[in-house]
Amino acid sequence: MKRSIVLLALLVVFTTLAPAQDKTQAAEQAAQAWLRFVDSGDYSQSWVEASSLFKAAVTEQDWVRKVSAVRQPLGALISRKLKSATPATQLPGAPDGHYVVIQYETSFANKKSAIETVTPMLDKDGQWRVSGYLIK
Numbered sequence: 001m002k003r004s005i006v007l008l009a010l011l012v013v014f015t016t017l018a019p020a021q022d023k024t025q026a027a028e029q030a031a032q033a034w035l036r037f038v039d040s041g042d043y044s045q046s047w048v049e050a051s052s053l054f055k056a057a058v059t060e061q062d063w064v065r066k067v068s069a070v071r072q073p074l075g076a077l078i079s080r081k082l083k084s085a086t087p088a089t090q091l092p093g094a095p096d097g098h099y100v101v102i103q104y105e106t107s108f109a110n111k112k113s114a115i116e117t118v119t120p121m122l123d124k125d126g127q128w129r130v131s132g133y134l135i136k
């Protein structure tokens with residue numbers, strides 16, 4: 001009896017964790033794909049591939065101007081290591097939804113140590129797309 005209760009409890013834990021892990025993994029893949037555009041300097045395509053929330057907040061022209069001003073002085077990407085990936089349903093200044101706040105420890109040619117925060121969200125069409133990007 002005790003053994004079956006423990007097995008049932010473990011089954012419940014694993015079935016609840018699996019969807020969260022799948023969600024986080026899908027969001028991480030979307031973030032990495034999006035970052036490839038930013039890393040290569042294809043800022044227009046990064047805007048095209050961003051979430052509807054992102055596009056509603058900034059025009060393509062403004063995005064290209066702003067991200068160029070921040071990324072180009074940093075130089076080429078040297079390394080990027082996943083630091084954390086935290087699912088969230090509420091974020092300051094954003095509508096409720098499904099988000100994953102991903103942080104990377106990043107090194108650029110002209111900035112050896114930075115923290116990049118990329119926030120994919122589950123967009124209206126059911127695809128994970130980046131809704132926010134920040135470098136500190």
